[in-house]
Amino acid sequence: MDVLREWAGGGGPLAVRARVVLLATQGLRDAEIARRLGVSRQTVGTWRHRWQSAGLAGLEQRPRTGRPATVDEAEVVARALLAPGGSGASRAIARELGLSHATVASIRRRWALGGDVTRGARVPTRPPLPGADVWVMGVYVDERRAVLLAGTRPDTPPPAAVATVLGEDVLSGLAGAMDALRPGGPVAPPEDGPAAGPDPELARYLAEATAHHPDIALHAVTLWDGGLVEAAPAGPVPGGVTAHRLPANASWRSFLRAMAALDSTSHPESSRRVYLDLVAALGRGAAPVRWLRENVAGHLRxxxxxxxxxxxxxxxxxxxxxxxxxxxxxxxxxxxxxxxxxxxxxxxxxxxxxxxxxxxxxxxxxxxxxxxxxxxxxxxxxxxxxxxxxxxxxxxxxxxxxxxxxxxxxxxxxxxxxxxxxxxxxxxxxxxxxxxxxxxxxxxxxxxxxxxxxxxxxxxxxxxxxxxxxxxxxxxxxxxxxxxxxxxxxxxxxxxxxxxxxxxxxxxxxxxxxxxxxxxxxxxxxxxxxxxxxxxxxxxxxxxxxxxxxxxxxRWIGRDRRARDFAYLYLGTGVGSGLYLNGDLYRGVSANAGEFGQLCAISLGRTGPDGRPEMVPECNPPASVPEFAARNGFPGSGAAAGSTAAYREVGRAAAAGDAFAAAALREVAGAVGRGALGLVDLLDIDLIVLGGPFFTEDTAGFYLDEIHRVVNDFPTARRLRRVEVEPSVLSAxxxxxxxxxxxxxxxxxxxxxxxxxx
Structure with missing residues (x-):
């Protein structure tokens, strides 16, 4: 009540609302309160209900619908693209940002964001970016300015095979990394036209960009600070990079978010990996930052x-x-x-x-x-x-x-x-x-x-x-x-x-x-x-x-023999693993599950001075097996070290009973088995399958026996399960x-x- 009395003693809308509530607590009826305060009965009823339902918070100012004094169009676009499928409803975005539905719909029309954003948007920079197919090609940041390099093609892009809209975490990290490089103090908006004098560093960057991306028209959009040069020290920039300013109603931060989201939505090639690389380049903090993405010529279909x-x-x-x-x-x-x-x-x-x-x-x-x-x-x-x-x-x-x-x-x-x-x-x-x-x-x-x-x-x-x-x-x-x-x-x-x-x-x-x-x-x-x-x-x-x-x-060819969870150890030029879990191939977040070498290194305690797991030689059988055999005393026939021929020679000798060759194979198999032990304990599986080009007929017995021994003798839950280690049903x-x-x-x-x- 003390807060209400304080509000009632002031002025403005809060005073009226507080007086409505104070008079209502005295038992006055709505009609009497309206007469005393000179307001409508509907107004009295509204604030009484808000007080009863939400207390003081219900009386405070709420954002109202309708167009505010300034609307950040790029933020509306970013919100629309971040919605599932890139088709966020205008009404939902309007409610979230406190705008009218008509305003949001108008912005979407101006940016040409229909139901299918993958068909190409129109970016209303000044002047507008030409072409319906827009890519983010590079970023330049120095002590004075930041420039976003966009690429355009006149053709409307085909529908994206996979919508790879970036997550909010990546976009926030991108904007935060850029903000950290922004000079302190207020930054004046870019003036019309280029800066007064040439900027050789930026000109060299633009020339490098046109040489790196010759198959796409490039446009430099100034995010903050002065204009940008349109000519290199020795003449026009190859390819004719054009200068643009931000849209009239967009901040640099929201425009950057919108462009990244638009690019990733329209092009599956513009994945999280591309923008994580950009965030990493910005995070190094060394000015100038001169980031150019990989060449997209192969992506232009x-x-x-x-x-x-x-x-x-x-x-x-x-x-x-x-x-x-x-x-x-x-x-x-x-x-x-x-x-x-x-x-x-x-x-x-x-x-x-x-x-x-x-x-x-x-x-x-x-x-x-x-x-x-x-x-x-x-x-x-x-x-x-x-x-x-x-x-x-x-x-x-x-x-x-x-x-x-x-x-x-x-x-x-x-x-x-x-x-x-x-x-x-x-x-x-x-x-x-x-x-x-x-x-x-x-x-x-x-x-x-x-x-x-x-x-x-x-x-x-x-x-x-x-x-x-x-x-x-x-x-x-x-x-x-x-x-x-x-x-x-x-x-x-x-x-x-x-x-x-x-x-x-x-x-x-x-x-x-x-x-x-x-x-x-x-x-x-x-x-x-x-x-x-x-x-x-x-x-x-x-x-x-x-x-x-x-x-x-x-899984496909093994039929009922592989109709359960298993880990496949692939012995190639390196050892990798493939996981089949819960009835489907497990790819992981980035589809790169199964990196086996680091698991082996950790299991063997092989880490460098910086704590990073080492590249263990045992996880490269064609190189390590001949090397270990020679170290044990195996004479060999002079086949090139690390070659397939040398590996197969050791395998044949081990199968024929050579102790040195057999010891080398068991040493490598034991190391691989330690990594497999980690998989067994982590995933609680009972089947390991071995295959690959270096799982040959001569070497198969050594790998099967040694890995079988390790994964059954050392697991934590060894009393509860027996792990089978089987050869692959596939060929070499x-x-x-x-x-x-x-x-x-x-x-x-x-x-x-x-x-x-x-």
Missing amino acids: SSVPAPPVTANPSHPSHPSNSANPAANPAAGTANPANPAGTSGTSVPAEPIASSGVNQIDLGSFNECVVIESVRLSGTITRGEIAHRTGLTQQSVSRIARSLIDRGILVEDAQRRATSGKPRTPVRLCGSAAHALGLHIDPEVLTAVVIDLDGAIVCTCTRPVGADTDPAEFVAQVVALGREALEKAQGSVPEDGFLGIGVAVPGPVDIASGTVLGPPLMSAWNDIPLLYLLKDHFPCPVIIEKDSLAAAAGE EAAAVGAASTIFHATFTPRLRTRARA
Whole structure:
């Protein structure tokens, strides 16, 4: 009451509200209070109710709807783009920012933000940015100014395959890092036109940008402080960089957020990794900051000739057709989990459904449930499918009939029943679908074509050097892929080819299909492989880490033998792991789960002076096994150290009984086993699968025995479980077969799609 009396003694709206409440506490009626204070009865009733419901907070000033004196348009745009799917409702944004719905809708029209922001926005800088396709290409910050470098193309961008809207954490970190570099004190807004004198440092940056990004028009938008030069010291900037000022109603901070959100929404290539790199560059604090993003020429989707064998969307087995009710009346509604129907990137794993759904006919989802049941069993009757999936007999019969008519399932010989009519089991038709798998390794390229049963139709390999020029490397990959497709042309119907899976050494940015400095492949740093391959193969292309691809292939081809959680240890040029957990491939937040080397280093206590886990030699078997054997006294035959030939020589000697060679293999296997022990204890799994090009017939026994010993003798819960260590069902081409299997996995594995995280 003391606060109310203090408000009542003052002036303004709070005084009237306080007097209404004080008079009401005296028992006066609304009409009497209105007469005494000279206000309407509605006003008295409003403030009495607010006092009763919210106390003092209910009497305080609230933001009112309607256009305020100034509206930050870029903040409205950023909020709209950060909404799920980039289509935030104008009314929700208006309520959040205290604006009118009409104001928000007007801003969205001015920026050309419709229901599908991926179709290109219009950025109203002064002058406006030309073109509908806008990229963030660079940032320049020195003691005086900050410049955002934008790129534009006149063409409207195609719909993004995956919406990679940045999270609020990344945008806040970006704005905070820029703010930390901003000079102290008030900063005057940029004047019209360029600064009075040339700025050689900025001019050199713009010249470097035009040379680095020759395929896109560049525009420099001044975020704060003076203008910017439009000419280099020796003449015009190559490419003609144009100068722009911020939109009239936008702050530099909100404009930066809006541009980053718009770029990431329109281009899956502009992933969190790109902007985290920018935040890291800004965070180093050294002026000037001269950040340029990687070249996007490979992302611009140039038109190219088609490969010899391509996917045919008209074929019944093609994933896009199975979700088309018009082409497939039995399918019902569209498949909620059909990532392979979208060309480009792999889709983050979704929770797998354990059974079908009868109440709501999900069409192709139920088809995938049936296909998965058939795949795991090999052959199975319709009644057994219904029992395993929870679908009704009628649903299973209808779906099976549709899949048989489309050639995905075939019927086997009838089984005699003890009662009733004979049962007719069904199985997958291997020839119904095919996929190409490419494995990129520092020493060899491998291409395989497999059918739906996992049988290898053909295999092609080609040696390669890790220091090969990237352009030549891509040409070799393309040539090998086409060679495999041509070789398989007699066995693969043109209308039964589903797509291409590519296995690469990690780490890899799945959103943009960029290989990020893989170990032992220095020439492949930040190569946009996905878009370079899409230029040559206009069909669905999925990129996956080699160890994860091998795990996917193990699950697909292993059928019921791999129908539970397991970890796949991939012995290649380096040891990686692929995890299959809760019925699906576990990729992690960035799709780079399974980095095994650091886990081994920690388990072995191998850390550097700075505490960073070391690169343990045992996690590179082709190099470490010959080295350890030679150290033990193995003579060898002079094969190059660290080569595949030297490794295989030691393996043959160990299999023949050579003690030095066997000791080297056991030493490496024991170190790998210590890392596997960490996986077993962390994940509580009971199956480890070993495979890869260096898990050979000669060496398999040593790895299996030693790793089996470690993961069963030392786990914390060893009294509760027995861990099985088994060889892979895949051949030496495990990664390539697994890469092809990712196409089948993405097409036919039943998943319910959930809301994507920002």
